[in-house]
Amino acid sequence: MTARTAGPSRLVLAATVANLAAGTLFGWSLVAQDAAAGVGMSGSAAAGVFATAIVVLAGAVLVAGPAQRRVGPRRLLVIAAVLGGGGLLLAAVVRGPVALWSGVALLFGAGGGLAYGVAVGLAARVPAARRGTATGVVVAAYAAGPVLLGLVAPSALRAVGWRTCLAVLAVVVAALLAAAARLAPAGTAHPDGRPGRAAGVPRRVVSPLWLVFAGGTAPGLLLFAHAVPLAADRQLGPQAAGLAVSALAAGNLTGRLVAGWWSDRIGRVPALAAALAAAAVSVGLLAGPTAPPVVLAGFLGTGVAYGAVSSLVPAATGDRAGPDAFATAYGRVFTGWGLAGLLAPVAGGSLLAVAGDRPVLLGLAAVPLLPAAAGLLLLRRPASRTPAAAAS
Secondary structure: OOOHHHHHHHHHHHHHHHHHHHHHHHHHHHHHHHHHHHHOOHHHHHHHHHHHHHHHHHHHHHHHHHHHHHHHHHHHHHHHHHHHHHHHHHHHHOOHHHHHHOOOOOOHHHHHHHHHHHHHHHOOOOOHHHHHHHHHHHHHHHHHHHHHHHHHHHHHHHOOOHHOOOOOOOHHHHHHHHHHHHOOOOOOOOOOOOOOOOOOOOOHHHHHHHHHHHHHHHEEEEHHHHHHHHHHHHOOOOHHHHHHHHHHHHHHHHHHHHHHHHHHHOOHHHHHHHHHHHHHHHHHHHHHOOHHHHHHHHOOOOHEEEEEEEEHHHHHHHHHHHHHHHHHHHHHHHHHHHHHHHHHHHHHHHHHOOOOOOOHHHHHHOHHHHHHHHHHHOOOOOOOOOHHHHHH
């Protein structure tokens, strides 16, 4: 099958299935402590496994563009299935810390990055009028993976242990990626029938989107890393704290779905502006009074804003770079998210430490939104390769 014969619905289905598998990486915290104890690692080392996986994932997304032009989406998803499933299986059956580092951080991180890179690339091939909706569905699947794991993992871990759970997840991940590969185009051609090529990517396309992605997701990444201690600092009880974490996750999923659909109607730049504004307001709520409804609204709004930016940036990249150059352009843009994913949790720990007595300092979590807003202003320049870019 070529890209010409694969209709938009099939492209979206393949991408959604692939991202459902890739997103399970973000369920690592569900098993991290049990796995670390089982191999003699500390809790901080378990967090290091995840941080390393993020770096590897970002690197894999960066190379996914050139790889797709050479081997096509289908073969790349098969490679992702082998790496992702094999990495989890290695971590499940081989004893010792090295198995977790190599299996989860390196192999599963690489497989997840390749799968994500292919998935958003397939969504970018959907016609511009529906690209936002398609991208929203695809990236929502990435967020849905950890949500589904969260429903079944606690009881499964108690019943069979972490090694069996990882082994079962390895099979599920490999099967989902294999199914996505079967649905994906085999060739490297794009919807217009021309062969894939290494199209040039102007800096004026990458740099503003990089700023928006890095700055726009930083508050959400900070909150995801410190949700429970922040809820406690904001004087939420255990039940309300659990509700806050759920609100954050639900907002993330909802933001991804709604923002993409909405941007098809009002344009990418206005939708991104609304997302950044929502993030700023939500941080303000978290830094304000400790009334539980206000704090919960801050968690929910931060999740919605994070999900919206995560959906809108790849769609906007597709508008401005075009299908030929999308994979290369988005690989570079995605490094902004990777940098934020490394720095925001670290900065958040320091911020929570100094904001204990002065919660108003939590407002500093909104500082990264300033360069994101600057990037958004640059995006208003009418420099487009597609009709959708002019509309946004």
